[in-house]
Structure formats: structure tokens, C-alpha cells
Amino acid sequence: xxxxxxxxxxxxxxxxxxxxxxxxxxxxxxxxxxxxxxxxxxxxxxxxxxxxxxxxxxxxxxxxxxxxxxxxxxxxxxxxxxxxxxxxxxxxxxxxxxxxxxxxxxxxxxxxxxxxxxxxxxxxxxxxxxxxxxxxxxxxxxxxxxxxxxxxxxxxxxxxxxxxxxxxxxxxxxxxxxxxxxxxxxxxx
Numbered sequence: 001x002x003x004x005x006x007x008x009x010x011x012x013x014x015x016x017x018x019x020x021x022x023x024x025x026x027x028x029x030x031x032x033x034x035x036x037x038x039x040x041x042x043x044x045x046x047x048x049x050x051x052x053x054x055x056x057x058x059x060x061x062x063x064x065x066x067x068x069x070x071x072x073x074x075x076x077x078x079x080x081x082x083x084x085x086x087x088x089x090x091x092x093x094x095x096x097x098x099x100x101x102x103x104x105x106x107x108x109x110x111x112x113x114x115x116x117x118x119x120x121x122x123x124x125x126x127x128x129x130x131x132x133x134x135x136x137x138x139x140x141x142x143x144x145x146x147x148x149x150x151x152x153x154x155x156x157x158x159x160x161x162x163x164x165x166x167x168x169x170x171x172x173x174x175x176x177x178x179x180x181x182x183x184x185x186x187x188x189x
Contacts, residue, residue: 003157006041007140010034013159017176022116025169028161029181030140032067032112042139043078046071048156049110049137050078058108058134060084060101062127064093064119067112071139075110086123093122105131114138114155115163117147124150 007013012034018026035041049071062084063072069085076083084107087096101107109123114136124133133151141155144163164170 003045007035007157007159010038010041014181017173017178019178019180020115020163022118022163024116024163024165025173025178026142026161026163027173027176028142028159029179030113030142030159031181032139035112035139036067036070042070043074045139045156046074047078049108049139049154050075052154053108053135053137054079056108056134057106060105060131061108061110062086062123063110064088064123068110068119068123071110071112071137075108075137084127086126093126095126101127101130103131106134107131108135108137109133109151110137112138113140114143114147114153117143117149120149 012031014029014031015027018029020026035045058079059081061072061076061079061081063069064086065088072083072085084099084101086093089096107127109120109127111120114120120136127133135152135154136149138155140157140159142159142161164173
């Protein structure tokens with residue numbers, strides 16, 4: 001079974017009408033927790049990221065809460081590097097609990113699913129003044145063309161999915177009942 005089939009059969013890739021955390025609408029949703037529940041699958045995806053960046057001079061792996069910290073831990077473990085966890089506090093990304101970035105760090109920012117890049121860009125903004133962002137690694141890239149992160153991107157898996165602004169939802173998608181999955185609070189309406 002290839003990775004796409006494994007992701008679909010595990011319930012990680014869902015089809016329907018979804019209101020994404022970004023406020024955009026899509027006919028495809030990636031339920032990261034179906035992967036996070038499967039250490040064998042998660043480790044395989046993280047190994048792809050670790051292998052891709054192993055000779056790129058990375059010295060620190062950072063990821064945002066919630067799913068990103070599990071990925072940061074596993075990628076860092078595979079690379080033999082320290083991990084850094086970026087948390088949300090009052091709606092902003094912060095280093096908490098005494099966490100610091102060692103001087104001269106070359107940081108690999110990791111996350112679970114890349115759609116609009118909001119979480120990754122927030123982590124990059126927070127850490128770029130404290131070290132060099134050496135790259136970005138994600139489990140799943142479902143973004144559309146033209147997303148600029150300011151660092152090389154590697155995805156363990158690419159999912160072809162379109163997303164639409166609320167005022168651009170096509171009629172065929174609007175006929176499907178909407179589901180609002182995700183972790184960022186976002187009101188409908």
C-alpha cells in the first residue's frame with residue numbers, strides 16, 4: 001500500500017465540504033490526528049523530512065503546538081538534535097517555559113499540514129531574529145501554488161486540494177453540508 005492509500009484508509013484524508021481554520025473552504029481535509037495516532041506512520045513521514053534535511057546544517061528543530069511539537073520531537077530525535085516547541089499565548093506564538101534559541105542556530109521549522117502557511121509563518125517570524133531558518137518540513141502539503149515561506153520547503157506528502165475564499169465557493173461545493181474541523185477558533189458567518 002502506498003502512502004496515499006495508507007492516508008486515505010486510515011481516515012487521514014477526508015472528502016466533503018470543509019471550512020478550514022484559515023476561513024477558506026475545501027473539498028479535501030487532512031485529519032492530522034489519524035496520523036498522530038499511528039506512531040509507525042508518523043515516524044515514516046518524519047524520517048522523510050529528517051533524511052531530506054540531514055546534510056543541510058540544521059542544528060535545531062522547532063514546531064508549533066499541537067501537532068507540530070510531536071513532529072519536532074520525532075524529527076529532532078531522528079536527526080540527533082534538540083527540539084524547540086513554540087506555544088500559543090494570548091493568540092500569539094511564543095517561546096515559553098524558559099525555552100531559548102542557542103546563538104548561531106540553524107533552525108528547521110516543522111509542522112503537520114501546510115495550507116495557508118499561517119502557523120509556519122508565525123513560527124518563522126518568532127524565530128528568524130534568533131537564528132537562521134534553514135528550512136521548513138511538513139508532513140502534508142496541501143497548499144496552492146505561490147506560497148512564499150522565505151525558506152526551502154520539503155513535504156513528506158503532497159495532497160492535491162483546492163481551497164476557496166468564502167465568497168468564491170463553487171456551487172457544486174456549496175451544495176454539500178459544511179463541516180468545520182481543525183484547532184484554531186474561527187467563527188462561521
